[in-house]
Amino acid sequence: MSKKKAIRLLGDVFGLFFVVLIYIIPFAYMILNSLKDRKEANLLEFSLPSVVHLGNYLTVFTANNYELIRAFKNSALLTVFSVSMLILTCSMSGYVIQRRRDRKTGMINNLIMTGMMIPAAVMPTIWLLKFLHIYKTLFSLVMIEVALQTPFTTMLYRGFVGSIPSELEEAGIIDGCTRRKLFTAIVFPLLKPVTSTVIILNAVTIFNDFTNPLYFLPGSENTTVQLTLYNYIGQYSSSYNLLFANIILITLPMLILFLFFNKKIVSGMVAGSVKG
Numbered sequence: 001m002s003k004k005k006a007i008r009l010l011g012d013v014f015g016l017f018f019v020v021l022i023y024i025i026p027f028a029y030m031i032l033n034s035l036k037d038r039k040e041a042n043l044l045e046f047s048l049p050s051v052v053h054l055g056n057y058l059t060v061f062t063a064n065n066y067e068l069i070r071a072f073k074n075s076a077l078l079t080v081f082s083v084s085m086l087i088l089t090c091s092m093s094g095y096v097i098q099r100r101r102d103r104k105t106g107m108i109n110n111l112i113m114t115g116m117m118i119p120a121a122v123m124p125t126i127w128l129l130k131f132l133h134i135y136k137t138l139f140s141l142v143m144i145e146v147a148l149q150t151p152f153t154t155m156l157y158r159g160f161v162g163s164i165p166s167e168l169e170e171a172g173i174i175d176g177c178t179r180r181k182l183f184t185a186i187v188f189p190l191l192k193p194v195t196s197t198v199i200i201l202n203a204v205t206i207f208n209d210f211t212n213p214l215y216f217l218p219g220s221e222n223t224t225v226q227l228t229l230y231n232y233i234g235q236y237s238s239s240y241n242l243l244f245a246n247i248i249l250i251t252l253p254m255l256i257l258f259l260f261f262n263k264k265i266v267s268g269m270v271a272g273s274v275k276g
Helices: 003-034 055-099 103-116 122-131 138-161 166-174 179-207 211-216 225-232 240-270
Strands: none
Touching: 003 240, 055 103, 055 138, 055 179, 055 225, 055 240, 103 138, 122 211, 138 179, 138 211, 166 179, 179 240, 211 225, 225 240
């Protein structure tokens, strides 16, 4: 074996070791403790359960009048509406910002990119939502999630549009395409790789969001999946077996989605890195 291959193999071994250490072991720890009874799970030990309690998952589903099912519904609606609006708005804005190079467009691009550096202000946002009479509504939280994810999503679309030859658009204009048809019929279908990236990254971020639903969508009827974790841990008593079972259940949908689309995520993010 050559020295170069040995170094590459050693790097692969170290990479696999860190993947197991950082991702596999914590997930296995949660699964094992989710199958224990309350007393055994509260010891927080990395060990096999003395008796397997699969009923913990049923208990989590039925707790508080099936609150977890209601939370899945709220999180799914929030994620679908937010991601759909991000795709619609950011694909168009990224296209325009990339193709138009005037001063006004540059200023708009800089303004959007500042959103990646400036954190959200909670109290002024709550005051504004109350003033508009949309506080504690799903619509308001969708708008907040869209606003927070717009800068990064626009940057992804802008980079990818830079890799699309402008000659395709010129040919469309010669054939009589309007600006709207040019985008919908020619440009947008070519954005499928980066759109897959946008869907996965934003869906995982929004579905797993904890702070924004806590601040802007309070109330038992508005509970999202991350807020259900409050049910099993408190100041005076905790049920770590149910807590870990809850974590496993709310993690699986996005984990499966991420594993299914992980190649598309990489291809969509690097596609516009050379040109544009």
